[in-house]
Amino acid sequence: MADGAASRRSRFTPEREAVLYAAVFDLLCEVGYDSLTMDAVATRTRTSKATLYRQWGGKAELVVGALRHAKPGSVAGVDTGSLRSDLYGLLLNEDDSAREQRSALMRGLAVATHRFPDLGQAFRELIVDPEMDDFRRVLRRAVDRGEVSADNPALDYVAHMLIGAFAACVLVYDQPPTHAFLHSYLDAVVLPVLGV
Amino acid sequence: MADGAASRRSRFTPEREAVLYAAVFDLLCEVGYDSLTMDAVATRTRTSKATLYRQWGGKAELVVGALRHAKPGSVAGVDTGSLRSDLYGLLLNEDDSAREQRSALMRGLAVATHRFPDLGQAFRELIVDPEMDDFRRVLRRAVDRGEVSADNPALDYVAHMLIGAFAACVLVYDQPPTHAFLHSYLDAVVLPVLGV
Secondary structure (H helix, E strand, O other): OOHHHHOOOOOOHHHHHHHHHHHHHHHHHHHHHHHHHHOOOHHHHHHHHHHHHHOOOHHHHHHHHHHHHHHOOOOOOOOOOOOHHHHHHHHOOOOHHHHHHHHHHHHHHHOOOHHHHHHHHHHHHHHHHHHHHHHHHHHHHHHHHHOOOOHHHHHHHHHHHHHHHHHHHHHHHHHOOOOOHHHHHHHHHHHHHHHO | HHHHHHHOOOOOOOHHHHHHHHHHHHHOOOOOOOHHHHHHHHHHOOHHHHHHHHHHHHHOOOOOOHHHHHHOOOOOOOOOOHEEEEEHHHOOOHHHHHHHHHHHHHHHHOOOOHOHHHHHHHHHHHHHHHHHHHHHHHHHHHHOOOOOOOOOHHHHHHHHHHHHHHHHHEEEEEEEEOHHHHHHHHHHHHHHHHOO
Protein backbone atom coordinates (compact mmCIF):
# COMPACT_ATOMS: atom_id res chain seq x y z
CA MET A 1 0.00 0.00 0.00
CA ALA A 2 3.00 2.28 0.50
CA ASP A 3 3.65 1.91 -3.22
CA GLY A 4 0.34 3.61 -3.89
CA ALA A 5 1.46 6.59 -1.83
CA ALA A 6 4.87 6.65 -3.47
CA SER A 7 3.41 6.65 -6.96
CA ARG A 8 1.30 9.73 -6.21
CA ARG A 9 3.10 12.93 -7.09
CA SER A 10 4.26 14.43 -3.79
CA ARG A 11 2.94 17.82 -2.72
CA PHE A 12 5.60 17.99 -0.03
CA THR A 13 9.27 18.81 -0.03
CA PRO A 14 11.45 16.07 1.51
CA GLU A 15 12.00 18.28 4.57
CA ARG A 16 8.28 18.84 5.05
CA GLU A 17 7.64 15.13 4.57
CA ALA A 18 10.26 14.31 7.22
CA VAL A 19 8.57 16.66 9.70
CA LEU A 20 5.22 15.08 8.96
CA TYR A 21 6.48 11.51 9.32
CA ALA A 22 8.16 12.42 12.59
CA ALA A 23 4.85 13.76 13.91
CA VAL A 24 3.04 10.58 12.84
CA PHE A 25 5.71 8.46 14.48
CA ASP A 26 5.47 10.46 17.71
CA LEU A 27 1.69 10.16 17.77
CA LEU A 28 1.96 6.43 17.14
CA CYS A 29 4.25 6.10 20.14
CA GLU A 30 2.07 8.33 22.30
CA VAL A 31 -1.41 6.99 21.71
CA GLY A 32 -1.04 3.79 19.66
CA TYR A 33 -2.38 3.04 16.22
CA ASP A 34 -6.03 2.69 17.20
CA SER A 35 -6.28 6.12 18.74
CA LEU A 36 -4.17 7.89 16.14
CA THR A 37 -6.45 10.09 14.04
CA MET A 38 -5.93 12.01 10.83
CA ASP A 39 -7.33 14.98 12.74
CA ALA A 40 -4.50 14.79 15.26
CA VAL A 41 -1.89 14.53 12.49
CA ALA A 42 -3.46 17.49 10.69
CA THR A 43 -3.53 19.60 13.83
CA ARG A 44 -0.02 18.78 14.95
CA THR A 45 1.50 19.41 11.53
CA ARG A 46 -0.76 22.33 10.55
CA THR A 47 -1.78 20.49 7.41
CA SER A 48 -5.31 20.17 6.10
CA LYS A 49 -6.89 16.75 6.40
CA ALA A 50 -7.82 16.90 2.73
CA THR A 51 -4.16 17.27 1.84
CA LEU A 52 -3.20 14.31 4.00
CA TYR A 53 -5.83 12.10 2.40
CA ARG A 54 -4.89 13.27 -1.11
CA GLN A 55 -1.23 12.51 -0.51
CA TRP A 56 -1.44 9.23 1.44
CA GLY A 57 -4.91 7.86 0.96
CA GLY A 58 -5.42 6.91 4.62
CA LYS A 59 -4.06 6.27 8.07
CA ALA A 60 -2.49 2.90 7.30
CA GLU A 61 -0.50 4.30 4.36
CA LEU A 62 0.60 7.29 6.40
CA VAL A 63 1.83 5.11 9.27
CA VAL A 64 3.64 2.74 6.92
CA GLY A 65 5.33 5.76 5.36
CA ALA A 66 6.40 6.93 8.81
CA LEU A 67 7.73 3.47 9.71
CA ARG A 68 9.64 3.29 6.45
CA HIS A 69 11.08 6.72 7.11
CA ALA A 70 12.03 6.03 10.75
CA LYS A 71 14.66 3.38 9.90
CA PRO A 72 16.17 2.76 13.32
CA GLY A 73 19.94 2.98 13.60
CA SER A 74 21.50 0.16 11.63
CA VAL A 75 23.14 -2.74 13.38
CA ALA A 76 25.14 -3.56 10.28
CA GLY A 77 27.84 -0.94 10.81
CA VAL A 78 28.90 -2.28 14.21
CA ASP A 79 32.02 -4.45 13.93
CA THR A 80 34.41 -3.98 16.82
CA GLY A 81 36.16 -7.35 16.63
CA SER A 82 34.50 -8.96 19.66
CA LEU A 83 30.94 -10.02 20.33
CA ARG A 84 30.93 -8.49 23.79
CA SER A 85 31.80 -5.03 22.55
CA ASP A 86 29.56 -5.42 19.49
CA LEU A 87 26.60 -6.08 21.79
CA TYR A 88 27.60 -3.35 24.23
CA GLY A 89 27.88 -1.00 21.27
CA LEU A 90 24.53 -1.96 19.87
CA LEU A 91 22.57 -1.76 23.09
CA LEU A 92 24.43 0.64 25.32
CA ASN A 93 25.46 3.32 22.85
CA GLU A 94 21.85 4.00 21.96
CA ASP A 95 20.85 7.12 23.84
CA ASP A 96 17.93 7.19 26.24
CA SER A 97 15.57 8.93 23.86
CA ALA A 98 16.21 6.40 21.09
CA ARG A 99 15.60 3.58 23.56
CA GLU A 100 12.40 5.20 24.80
CA GLN A 101 11.18 5.71 21.26
CA ARG A 102 11.87 2.08 20.37
CA SER A 103 9.95 0.97 23.47
CA ALA A 104 7.07 3.30 22.74
CA LEU A 105 6.87 2.10 19.16
CA MET A 106 6.66 -1.51 20.31
CA ARG A 107 3.86 -0.61 22.69
CA GLY A 108 2.07 1.57 20.15
CA LEU A 109 2.02 -1.15 17.52
CA ALA A 110 1.29 -4.10 19.79
CA VAL A 111 -2.42 -4.42 19.11
CA ALA A 112 -2.46 -2.85 15.68
CA THR A 113 -0.02 -5.22 13.98
CA HIS A 114 -2.33 -8.06 14.94
CA ARG A 115 -5.60 -6.39 13.98
CA PHE A 116 -4.38 -4.90 10.72
CA PRO A 117 -2.35 -7.54 8.88
CA ASP A 118 -1.08 -5.09 6.21
CA LEU A 119 0.38 -2.88 8.92
CA GLY A 120 1.88 -5.89 10.70
CA GLN A 121 3.50 -7.03 7.49
CA ALA A 122 4.93 -3.57 6.87
CA PHE A 123 6.26 -3.42 10.44
CA ARG A 124 7.99 -6.77 10.04
CA GLU A 125 9.39 -6.00 6.57
CA LEU A 126 10.57 -2.48 7.33
CA ILE A 127 11.69 -2.71 10.97
CA VAL A 128 11.97 -6.27 12.26
CA ASP A 129 13.44 -8.28 9.41
CA PRO A 130 16.30 -5.89 8.58
CA GLU A 131 17.31 -5.77 12.26
CA MET A 132 17.18 -9.55 12.54
CA ASP A 133 19.36 -9.91 9.42
CA ASP A 134 21.90 -7.48 10.84
CA PHE A 135 21.93 -9.34 14.16
CA ARG A 136 22.54 -12.61 12.40
CA ARG A 137 25.57 -11.05 10.70
CA VAL A 138 27.00 -9.88 14.05
CA LEU A 139 26.58 -13.39 15.47
CA ARG A 140 27.95 -15.03 12.33
CA ARG A 141 31.14 -12.99 12.68
CA ALA A 142 31.47 -14.09 16.33
CA VAL A 143 31.16 -17.72 15.21
CA ASP A 144 33.70 -17.16 12.42
CA ARG A 145 36.16 -15.68 14.96
CA GLY A 146 35.68 -18.78 17.15
CA GLU A 147 34.08 -16.81 20.01
CA VAL A 148 30.83 -18.76 19.89
CA SER A 149 30.48 -22.41 19.01
CA ALA A 150 28.61 -22.80 15.73
CA ASP A 151 26.33 -25.41 17.26
CA ASN A 152 25.38 -23.37 20.34
CA PRO A 153 21.57 -23.63 20.28
CA ALA A 154 21.17 -20.22 21.95
CA LEU A 155 22.35 -18.56 18.71
CA ASP A 156 18.78 -18.86 17.42
CA TYR A 157 17.39 -17.00 20.41
CA VAL A 158 19.59 -13.95 20.86
CA ALA A 159 16.96 -11.74 19.27
CA HIS A 160 14.26 -13.19 21.54
CA MET A 161 16.41 -12.59 24.61
CA LEU A 162 17.04 -8.98 23.66
CA ILE A 163 13.59 -8.13 22.34
CA GLY A 164 12.27 -9.89 25.40
CA ALA A 165 14.24 -7.75 27.81
CA PHE A 166 12.79 -4.65 26.16
CA ALA A 167 9.28 -6.01 26.00
CA ALA A 168 9.27 -7.27 29.58
CA CYS A 169 10.36 -3.86 30.85
CA VAL A 170 7.83 -2.04 28.67
CA LEU A 171 4.82 -4.27 29.01
CA VAL A 172 5.21 -5.53 32.52
CA TYR A 173 7.05 -2.79 34.34
CA ASP A 174 5.90 0.08 32.10
CA GLN A 175 9.32 1.60 31.67
CA PRO A 176 11.97 1.29 28.98
CA PRO A 177 15.05 -0.66 30.08
CA THR A 178 17.76 1.47 31.65
CA HIS A 179 21.37 1.49 30.60
CA ALA A 180 22.29 -0.32 33.83
CA PHE A 181 19.64 -2.97 33.28
CA LEU A 182 20.81 -3.73 29.74
CA HIS A 183 24.45 -3.91 30.79
CA SER A 184 23.61 -6.31 33.59
CA TYR A 185 21.30 -8.41 31.37
CA LEU A 186 24.00 -8.81 28.73
CA ASP A 187 26.54 -9.86 31.37
CA ALA A 188 24.20 -12.16 33.31
CA VAL A 189 22.26 -13.80 30.49
CA VAL A 190 23.14 -13.17 26.88
CA LEU A 191 26.93 -13.48 26.95
CA PRO A 192 27.11 -16.46 29.38
CA VAL A 193 24.58 -18.50 27.43
CA LEU A 194 26.65 -17.92 24.29
CA GLY A 195 29.75 -19.07 26.17
CA VAL A 196 31.44 -15.66 25.94
CA MET B 1 -11.24 1.43 41.90
CA ALA B 2 -12.25 -2.23 41.90
CA ASP B 3 -13.17 -1.75 45.54
CA GLY B 4 -15.81 0.71 44.46
CA ALA B 5 -17.38 -1.93 42.25
CA ALA B 6 -17.15 -4.56 44.97
CA SER B 7 -18.84 -2.33 47.53
CA ARG B 8 -21.87 -1.80 45.29
CA ARG B 9 -24.56 -4.38 45.85
CA SER B 10 -24.32 -6.82 42.97
CA ARG B 11 -27.28 -7.25 40.65
CA PHE B 12 -25.68 -10.36 39.22
CA THR B 13 -25.40 -13.93 40.38
CA PRO B 14 -21.80 -15.17 40.59
CA GLU B 15 -22.45 -17.33 37.50
CA ARG B 16 -23.78 -14.39 35.50
CA GLU B 17 -20.86 -12.25 36.66
CA ALA B 18 -18.41 -14.95 35.54
CA VAL B 19 -20.00 -15.02 32.06
CA LEU B 20 -19.82 -11.25 31.87
CA TYR B 21 -16.18 -11.07 32.97
CA ALA B 22 -15.27 -13.78 30.48
CA ALA B 23 -16.86 -11.73 27.69
CA VAL B 24 -14.97 -8.61 28.77
CA PHE B 25 -11.73 -10.57 28.90
CA ASP B 26 -12.34 -12.00 25.43
CA LEU B 27 -13.10 -8.55 24.01
CA LEU B 28 -9.98 -7.15 25.65
CA CYS B 29 -7.90 -9.83 23.96
CA GLU B 30 -9.64 -9.37 20.63
CA VAL B 31 -9.66 -5.61 20.17
CA GLY B 32 -7.51 -4.15 22.97
CA TYR B 33 -8.54 -1.76 25.70
CA ASP B 34 -8.85 1.33 23.52
CA SER B 35 -11.37 -0.20 21.17
CA LEU B 36 -13.33 -2.06 23.80
CA THR B 37 -16.70 -0.36 24.22
CA MET B 38 -19.48 -0.73 26.77
CA ASP B 39 -21.75 -1.15 23.74
CA ALA B 40 -19.84 -4.23 22.65
CA VAL B 41 -19.95 -5.70 26.16
CA ALA B 42 -23.68 -5.01 26.39
CA THR B 43 -24.36 -6.61 23.01
CA ARG B 44 -22.26 -9.68 23.59
CA THR B 45 -23.67 -10.36 27.04
CA ARG B 46 -27.26 -9.26 26.27
CA THR B 47 -27.10 -6.80 29.16
CA SER B 48 -28.30 -3.22 29.05
CA LYS B 49 -25.60 -0.56 29.08
CA ALA B 50 -27.39 1.18 31.94
CA THR B 51 -27.05 -1.97 34.03
CA LEU B 52 -23.34 -2.22 33.26
CA TYR B 53 -22.73 1.38 34.25
CA ARG B 54 -24.83 1.02 37.40
CA GLN B 55 -22.90 -2.07 38.49
CA TRP B 56 -19.33 -1.12 37.54
CA GLY B 57 -19.24 2.60 36.99
CA GLY B 58 -17.19 2.47 33.81
CA LYS B 59 -14.94 0.60 31.43
CA ALA B 60 -11.81 0.73 33.60
CA GLU B 61 -13.62 -0.79 36.60
CA LEU B 62 -15.17 -3.47 34.43
CA VAL B 63 -11.82 -4.44 32.91
CA VAL B 64 -10.12 -4.50 36.31
CA GLY B 65 -12.90 -6.79 37.53
CA ALA B 66 -12.33 -9.09 34.58
CA LEU B 67 -8.57 -9.15 35.21
CA ARG B 68 -9.13 -9.90 38.88
CA HIS B 69 -11.50 -12.70 37.95
CA ALA B 70 -9.24 -14.20 35.27
CA LYS B 71 -6.51 -15.24 37.75
CA PRO B 72 -4.20 -17.22 35.48
CA GLY B 73 -3.23 -20.72 36.61
CA SER B 74 -1.07 -20.47 39.69
CA VAL B 75 2.61 -21.21 39.55
CA ALA B 76 2.70 -21.84 43.28
CA GLY B 77 1.37 -25.40 43.16
CA VAL B 78 4.14 -26.68 40.91
CA ASP B 79 6.81 -28.48 42.93
CA THR B 80 8.20 -31.54 41.17
CA GLY B 81 11.58 -31.68 42.92
CA SER B 82 13.69 -30.38 40.04
CA LEU B 83 13.88 -27.00 38.36
CA ARG B 84 13.87 -28.51 34.88
CA SER B 85 10.61 -30.32 35.40
CA ASP B 86 9.12 -27.39 37.35
CA LEU B 87 9.76 -25.13 34.35
CA TYR B 88 8.57 -27.74 31.86
CA GLY B 89 5.47 -28.15 33.96
CA LEU B 90 4.81 -24.43 34.15
CA LEU B 91 5.33 -23.65 30.50
CA LEU B 92 4.59 -26.83 28.61
CA ASN B 93 1.58 -28.14 30.47
CA GLU B 94 -0.37 -25.00 29.68
CA ASP B 95 -2.67 -25.87 26.80
CA ASP B 96 -2.64 -23.94 23.53
CA SER B 97 -5.75 -21.94 24.27
CA ALA B 98 -4.42 -20.77 27.65
CA ARG B 99 -1.16 -19.75 25.96
CA GLU B 100 -3.00 -17.90 23.21
CA GLN B 101 -5.15 -16.11 25.74
CA ARG B 102 -2.13 -15.03 27.76
CA SER B 103 -0.51 -13.71 24.58
CA ALA B 104 -3.64 -11.92 23.48
CA LEU B 105 -4.00 -10.31 26.89
CA MET B 106 -0.44 -9.01 26.76
CA ARG B 107 -1.12 -7.52 23.35
CA GLY B 108 -4.51 -6.13 24.32
CA LEU B 109 -3.14 -4.33 27.35
CA ALA B 110 0.13 -3.13 25.84
CA VAL B 111 -0.89 0.44 25.09
CA ALA B 112 -3.58 0.77 27.72
CA THR B 113 -1.46 -0.01 30.77
CA HIS B 114 0.77 2.88 29.78
CA ARG B 115 -1.98 5.36 28.94
CA PHE B 116 -4.18 4.56 31.91
CA PRO B 117 -2.01 4.31 35.02
CA ASP B 118 -4.82 2.92 37.21
CA LEU B 119 -5.33 0.06 34.79
CA GLY B 120 -1.60 -0.55 34.57
CA GLN B 121 -1.35 -0.67 38.33
CA ALA B 122 -4.25 -3.14 38.55
CA PHE B 123 -2.64 -5.31 35.85
CA ARG B 124 0.64 -5.40 37.74
CA GLU B 125 -0.96 -6.03 41.13
CA LEU B 126 -3.44 -8.67 39.98
CA ILE B 127 -1.54 -10.51 37.27
CA VAL B 128 2.16 -9.69 37.17
CA ASP B 129 3.24 -9.43 40.80
CA PRO B 130 1.63 -12.69 42.01
CA GLU B 131 3.21 -14.59 39.10
CA MET B 132 6.60 -13.05 39.82
CA ASP B 133 6.34 -14.01 43.49
CA ASP B 134 5.47 -17.57 42.57
CA PHE B 135 8.38 -17.74 40.15
CA ARG B 136 10.76 -16.52 42.81
CA ARG B 137 9.58 -19.34 45.06
CA VAL B 138 10.24 -21.94 42.35
CA LEU B 139 13.75 -20.56 41.86
CA ARG B 140 14.37 -20.30 45.59
CA ARG B 141 13.61 -24.00 45.98
CA ALA B 142 16.07 -24.80 43.17
CA VAL B 143 18.74 -22.79 44.99
CA ASP B 144 17.90 -24.53 48.30
CA ARG B 145 18.27 -27.93 46.60
CA GLY B 146 21.68 -26.85 45.30
CA GLU B 147 20.62 -26.98 41.64
CA VAL B 148 21.36 -23.32 41.00
CA SER B 149 24.14 -21.32 42.62
CA ALA B 150 22.70 -18.66 44.92
CA ASP B 151 24.93 -16.01 43.36
CA ASN B 152 24.06 -16.80 39.73
CA PRO B 153 23.20 -13.34 38.39
CA ALA B 154 20.73 -14.80 35.85
CA LEU B 155 18.35 -15.62 38.73
CA ASP B 156 17.12 -12.04 38.58
CA TYR B 157 16.24 -12.34 34.91
CA VAL B 158 14.34 -15.60 34.55
CA ALA B 159 11.05 -13.75 34.35
CA HIS B 160 12.45 -11.40 31.71
CA MET B 161 13.70 -14.33 29.65
CA LEU B 162 10.33 -16.06 29.78
CA ILE B 163 8.11 -13.02 29.38
CA GLY B 164 10.47 -11.98 26.63
CA ALA B 165 10.05 -15.20 24.71
CA PHE B 166 6.30 -14.70 24.78
CA ALA B 167 6.46 -11.03 23.93
CA ALA B 168 8.93 -11.49 21.08
CA CYS B 169 6.72 -14.12 19.49
CA VAL B 170 3.58 -12.05 19.95
CA LEU B 171 4.85 -8.60 19.08
CA VAL B 172 7.39 -9.40 16.45
CA TYR B 173 6.19 -12.58 14.85
CA ASP B 174 2.48 -12.08 15.63
CA GLN B 175 1.93 -15.58 16.94
CA PRO B 176 1.94 -17.10 20.41
CA PRO B 177 4.93 -19.32 21.14
CA THR B 178 4.42 -22.95 20.21
CA HIS B 179 5.02 -25.85 22.54
CA ALA B 180 8.11 -26.81 20.51
CA PHE B 181 9.49 -23.28 20.68
CA LEU B 182 9.12 -23.07 24.46
CA HIS B 183 10.70 -26.48 24.99
CA SER B 184 13.65 -25.53 22.82
CA TYR B 185 14.00 -22.09 24.45
CA LEU B 186 14.10 -23.61 27.93
CA ASP B 187 16.76 -26.11 26.86
CA ALA B 188 18.86 -23.65 24.85
CA VAL B 189 18.67 -20.55 27.01
CA VAL B 190 16.98 -20.62 30.40
CA LEU B 191 18.33 -23.85 31.88
CA PRO B 192 21.94 -23.47 30.59
CA VAL B 193 22.28 -19.92 31.87
CA LEU B 194 21.15 -21.14 35.30
CA GLY B 195 23.76 -23.89 35.13
CA VAL B 196 21.15 -26.69 35.08
